[in-house]
Amino acid sequence: MPADNTETRTVHPLGATHPLALAPVTSPTVSVDGFVRQFLLNLNFDIGVPLSRSSTNDQYLALAVTVRDYLMARWLDDQARQRELQAKGVCYLSAEYLLGRQLDNNLLASRLTDIATDALQQCGIDIDTLRELEVEPGLGNGGLGRLAACFVDSLATIGVPSIGYGIRYEYGIFRQTFVDGQQVEQPDAWLTLGSPWEFPHPEAAQLISFGGHTETYDDEGVERTRWVPAWNVQAVPYNYMVPGYHNGRVNTLRLWSAVATDAFDLRIFNSGDYEEAVRAQTYAENISKVLYPEDSTPQGKELRLQQQYFFVAASIADFLSNVLLPGFDVEKLPERVIFQLNDTHPVIAVPELMRVLVDERKLEWDAAWEITQQCFAYTCHTLLPEALEVWSVDLLGRLLPRHLEIIYRINDEFLEKVRERFGDDELRIRAMSIIGEHPFRSVRMAYLATVAGAKVNGVAELHSQLLRDKVLPDFDEFYPGKFTNVTNGVTPRRFIRLANPGLADLITEALGAGWTVDLERLRGLEAFAADPEFRERFAAVKAANKLRLADVLHERDGLALGDGHMIDVMVKRLHEYKRQMLKVLHIVTEYDKVVSGRVAASDITPRTFIFGAKAAPGYAMAKRIIHLINAVGEVVNDDPRVEGRLKVLFPPNYNVTLAERVIPAADLSEQISLAGKEASGTGNMKFALNGALTIGTDDGANVEIRELVGDDNFFLFGMSEPEVEALWAKGYHPTEFYQGDDDLRSAMDLIASGAFSGGDRTVFEPIVSNLLYDDRFMVLADYSSYIEAQAKVDVAYADQDAWTRSAILNVARSGFFSSDRSIKDYIDRIWHTPPTL
Numbered sequence: 001m002p003a004d005n006t007e008t009r010t011v012h013p014l015g016a017t018h019p020l021a022l023a024p025v026t027s028p029t030v031s032v033d034g035f036v037r038q039f040l041l042n043l044n045f046d047i048g049v050p051l052s053r054s055s056t057n058d059q060y061l062a063l064a065v066t067v068r069d070y071l072m073a074r075w076l077d078d079q080a081r082q083r084e085l086q087a088k089g090v091c092y093l094s095a096e097y098l099l100g101r102q103l104d105n106n107l108l109a110s111r112l113t114d115i116a117t118d119a120l121q122q123c124g125i126d127i128d129t130l131r132e133l134e135v136e137p138g139l140g141n142g143g144l145g146r147l148a149a150c151f152v153d154s155l156a157t158i159g160v161p162s163i164g165y166g167i168r169y170e171y172g173i174f175r176q177t178f179v180d181g182q183q184v185e186q187p188d189a190w191l192t193l194g195s196p197w198e199f200p201h202p203e204a205a206q207l208i209s210f211g212g213h214t215e216t217y218d219d220e221g222v223e224r225t226r227w228v229p230a231w232n233v234q235a236v237p238y239n240y241m242v243p244g245y246h247n248g249r250v251n252t253l254r255l256w257s258a259v260a261t262d263a264f265d266l267r268i269f270n271s272g273d274y275e276e277a278v279r280a281q282t283y284a285e286n287i288s289k290v291l292y293p294e295d296s297t298p299q300g301k302e303l304r305l306q307q308q309y310f311f312v313a314a315s316i317a318d319f320l321s322n323v324l325l326p327g328f329d330v331e332k333l334p335e336r337v338i339f340q341l342n343d344t345h346p347v348i349a350v351p352e353l354m355r356v357l358v359d360e361r362k363l364e365w366d367a368a369w370e371i372t373q374q375c376f377a378y379t380c381h382t383l384l385p386e387a388l389e390v391w392s393v394d395l396l397g398r399l400l401p402r403h404l405e406i407i408y409r410i411n412d413e414f415l416e417k418v419r420e421r422f423g424d425d426e427l428r429i430r431a432m433s434i435i436g437e438h439p440f441r442s443v444r445m446a447y448l449a450t451v452a453g454a455k456v457n458g459v460a461e462l463h464s465q466l467l468r469d470k471v472l473p474d475f476d477e478f479y480p481g482k483f484t485n486v487t488n489g490v491t492p493r494r495f496i497r498l499a500n501p502g503l504a505d506l507i508t509e510a511l512g513a514g515w516t517v518d519l520e521r522l523r524g525l526e527a528f529a530a531d532p533e534f535r536e537r538f539a540a541v542k543a544a545n546k547l548r549l550a551d552v553l554h555e556r557d558g559l560a561l562g563d564g565h566m567i568d569v570m571v572k573r574l575h576e577y578k579r580q581m582l583k584v585l586h587i588v589t590e591y592d593k594v595v596s597g598r599v600a601a602s603d604i605t606p607r608t609f610i611f612g613a614k615a616a617p618g619y620a621m622a623k624r625i626i627h628l629i630n631a632v633g634e635v636v637n638d639d640p641r642v643e644g645r646l647k648v649l650f651p652p653n654y655n656v657t658l659a660e661r662v663i664p665a666a667d668l669s670e671q672i673s674l675a676g677k678e679a680s681g682t683g684n685m686k687f688a689l690n691g692a693l694t695i696g697t698d699d700g701a702n703v704e705i706r707e708l709v710g711d712d713n714f715f716l717f718g719m720s721e722p723e724v725e726a727l728w729a730k731g732y733h734p735t736e737f738y739q740g741d742d743d744l745r746s747a748m749d750l751i752a753s754g755a756f757s758g759g760d761r762t763v764f765e766p767i768v769s770n771l772l773y774d775d776r777f778m779v780l781a782d783y784s785s786y787i788e789a790q791a792k793v794d795v796a797y798a799d800q801d802a803w804t805r806s807a808i809l810n811v812a813r814s815g816f817f818s819s820d821r822s823i824k825d826y827i828d829r830i831w832h833t834p835p836t837l
Contacts, residue, residue, distance in 0.1 A: 035119035064196035075250035089161030093346035096145030100656035109243035138172030156244035159837030165315035168255035181630035235314035260284035312349035334374035378449035489819035499660035525812035570670035571612035612654030671696035676721035685817035717789035
């Protein structure tokens, strides 16, 4: 933000002619005194308390509103400019957004950090105290939501007109606690103390329908179809400002909340049936109540589909009715927007746009389909078949009958073209059909997105190749040029500037200030890796980050970080393919070597192993693994034989806020999924950018990290993807690896013995049996290679100066993994939406 005292902009956000609408919108005075004045005004007149009687939460809310005020004029101005320019923009459709705390990010983007700090100090307030009060919105499950947050940040920073669309879950990803070492899910009531960063607009609500039936009718000689729904809900938008970094741009994130159309029946209430009087409200609000409701029941599956349709239907209606100018010719829609489908959750948007164009806007089918195919692009985030969403025809037909009809027609016309191209090859036709027949008749959403999308992209070079070769090979052959790659990235604003200020200052001193928006400039640090003084300062930053993490873990969870330890970190969603069990086996092996007397404790490299992970509530094996990690930690941490050498910490409720403390302190980054299973990963990028060395397989973006940082600065282990496939084809027998490796057998036998469960052999028997007889992700096959690589880690870490040099080179060579670069790739390869700064 410019340093002048006052900035005035005339804005016309709705093109209104009312005199008040034409009045200038003036941002507050950009000075310490001006910030103090605005803060006190907001505390008095927005929060309703004087400073002398205000609580810390009052002060936080007033501070947030004040920062919001500084962004407001720019936000309204950008909306007005976009309405005037009518430039092509991006609508990013995502079921998840893991935003993290907003205060510091907005202060940083608007250059207000120092001003706000000094202003609050004048008021006798420590800004750090207020920072800790902010509750981050847990509107995502993991990498998918974090990526979406990075992308909307980069879209604003680059200056691309965009709206992020999603769901305002009342309860986000659950708050994780541990009871006797086992995960217990509690509601994440992130809205309890208010959310000062959002703007509700009930007057802009969209009516979203469900159920019912379809019927044909005569429209002046043309036979048309209309949907006659059985019930509907209101989708109320809540707007969040998304500021670009130091460029004055402010884009929008619009999240939808479900509200009943007839929320309260006074007649029924007065009759005494209080529950029935609010039943419609309760039923409707369930749609946006919880992120990813447990879907092991038919009701849970239906609620998930309701959620997905709810937010994409609201988003399409909002764009067509509120973003486009009145009278806009929808046949020119591809000139104005690209809807990016972030995984399969929003794919029901495809038949929804077709329904709107054909049934409501009265376009001919072929014209509507041509428009639709230009307006969507699809990002696939998985290689796991079970993660490619399918919806039963019965459920879709009951909930969205018109959409099922449209999908059937899309499929019929698509398969006609397949037959024209490949002949009557029924096996191929069945394999490519959007409608699957086994194990039940269903709609394959990834296929629908591929047929409808202008482009389909994977999220790392290896993933994109496997997507073409293994997951959707027939489609790649049928649509030459449709598949492309955009490797994921992370925003350096949050994950270096905010998360690691010490490193950020060191980089700025060495390279100047421009690296924050041009991360490839980090290459300039390579020359400093040979400078002993720079290495010493870099190591001091890492040491300070460890002390900061130790304070956070002690205050937050009562956990003690090992003094002088290597910090070995594995933080990610708990899933068998990510192979937290491989990490557990390494820890148990190290522990077993000491307690069995095979190795002296003094010969073990001191390490603190940090886990952070949530398991889906219905994922029994993942929850057992969490229990085992905690049980191993309890035994190892209390055993005097390894005191001071090994520690296992598992702070509950890992989130973005904790990640910003853990990642900068890490020495070793664990990225150990089975090759061919991880799409990309973004945690691996964050760790490398913050100076952690990676131990990993050639999987996902690990491949590109290793190629960039160099084999000498990366600990590679495990089978390659072709070797994994070859072993499967040959026949994988986990017991052979168990019998053939003494250390592995000893570690697994120790777990099976009840050593970590008070002598009860039954507690972890399902985990042991799963590894021995159903090791889908080949933990035992990669164990030996992993242990050998960990031995190389120990050797490398013993030479601290050389380790620091490798850490610096990791930072220097990881600039490619900026989400700014990812967004530029999307612009060049898929969207064709130039910046409008």
